[in-house]
Amino acid sequence: MGRGFLRKLDVKGGNLADVAAVLNEFQRSVQGEPSAKVEGNKVTMRCAGFCPIMRAALTLNIPWIWLDTNYALPVIEGVASIVMPGIKMRLASMKSRGDSACVYIFEL
């Protein structure tokens, strides 16, 4: 998926700006609001509102937090690591834990 976005955007990767661009493309593909941006030496992404994982959790009757931990977060981290190998992702807040938005921070 990450490679597909790299090809679509025609970028080589290897820098934070490309990570933000690919994450925004990923957001667009899932009807989310592109919000990834470079802030100093990290990329932040804030996802508020409805997301496909919430919908899947409701449809399949699976705990949202389980689906986030075991599916969504590895996918997002995987997409980012294709653009910039070695990049680490951490979460400042999670909707599935009752927060108002999911805030992702990507840094080396």
Added chain:
Amino acid sequence: MQGSETHPPLSIVKMQVFQCDGKAKDAVADEIAEALTRRFEKVAVSGDSLEVSFGKIRHRLTVDESSGFFVLRSNTDYGRDYELDAVIKNDLRLFDITDLGPSLPALNPLSTFTVFMPVAEDEHVAVSLAEEYSRHLSRPKPGIGIVRESVLSILEPENEEKESFDRYYFLSPIHVVGEEAEKRVESVLSEIRHLAIHTAELSKLYNSCQSFFSALETGEMEVKEKTEDFLFKLIGPEPAGLESLESWLRYIMEREATITTMIGTMQGNRLEAKLIVSKLDSLFRRLNEVRFEGYPTNTELELDGYRGSIEPFERYIVRSEAMKTRLETIMDEVRTYLSLQQQKTSIEEQKASKEQLIRLVNLQEILHKLEILIVAFYLTEMARIVFEPVFHDAAGLLTAAFIPFALIISVGVGRLLHREH
């Protein structure tokens, strides 16, 4: 109440209901026993229960399973030698399954029911004791009733803004002592255990939906902002492009599908919550609480509280339906906009084809006139060929005089030829 001589004998039963996925009752009981052994020095196994000595006080713990839930019940008998504040501040925390040490995986009880059972001589003493407990626990005592020869008061949950599934019960047997009193109390405790289990079911359902409840507001904001933006662009001076309309429709369709799923799932959860509340209703009916003096009964107040637990599900459904209606309205408006655009295009096309038709007709008329001229020219030339050998000298004059006749004949020929058209 100061001094041990003024205290009535007190027993406390604490029931913590929790779930351990994939674990059998014995395994859970063993883990709890292990955790207790690590934490307390004197732990003895006695049949199905564990006895823990802590200072002068003995505690009895049992684990049992019902409908997929485990109930950790701790019984503590204090006699008369205790300080109520110390009991509330320290002893009640002794067997919290959330705090039993590192050997036990963190377990969050779905519901915790603590039952204070001081012995009282009569109902008036019991009511004043209930008031004292209410004061010590800083929880108002909204109702009082008589249940199976015991005074029952369920103290109000601490924070009414947040859904609470923990309860403090005050249960004091009156008029009976000894074995008979114990029997009656145990029968009420058995009902309270069922209440704790059904409350845990409700708690589990509520906890599984809590993140969805909190995500609703940001979702509403997002839908509102997006749809406002679409509307603004629709009615704005710049016409919306087909690409924009397509992306809006894709967004609306996706969100509508999500909201439909949300409504469907939450309707199922609401039904489940209603079913649990109806089970709780049956249990309270079984307790057959009798009103005491002018106090409201615990049954009325508790059932009101439990019915209130269904409200978050109902609010969620109503708000989601409102959001869906909003999206449907925007969808209709986009459709109307598209249909207007189509009509506009069709009118423009009609106008263009009309203009083309007029141009064609004009061209045809020009051709027709040209045709007349050609025929007239041809006839004139023919006449000149005839006039030249016959009237050699006046051929030019005669040919010129023939031109009007040639024109009349060619008009006649033209009309004759185009009569059918």
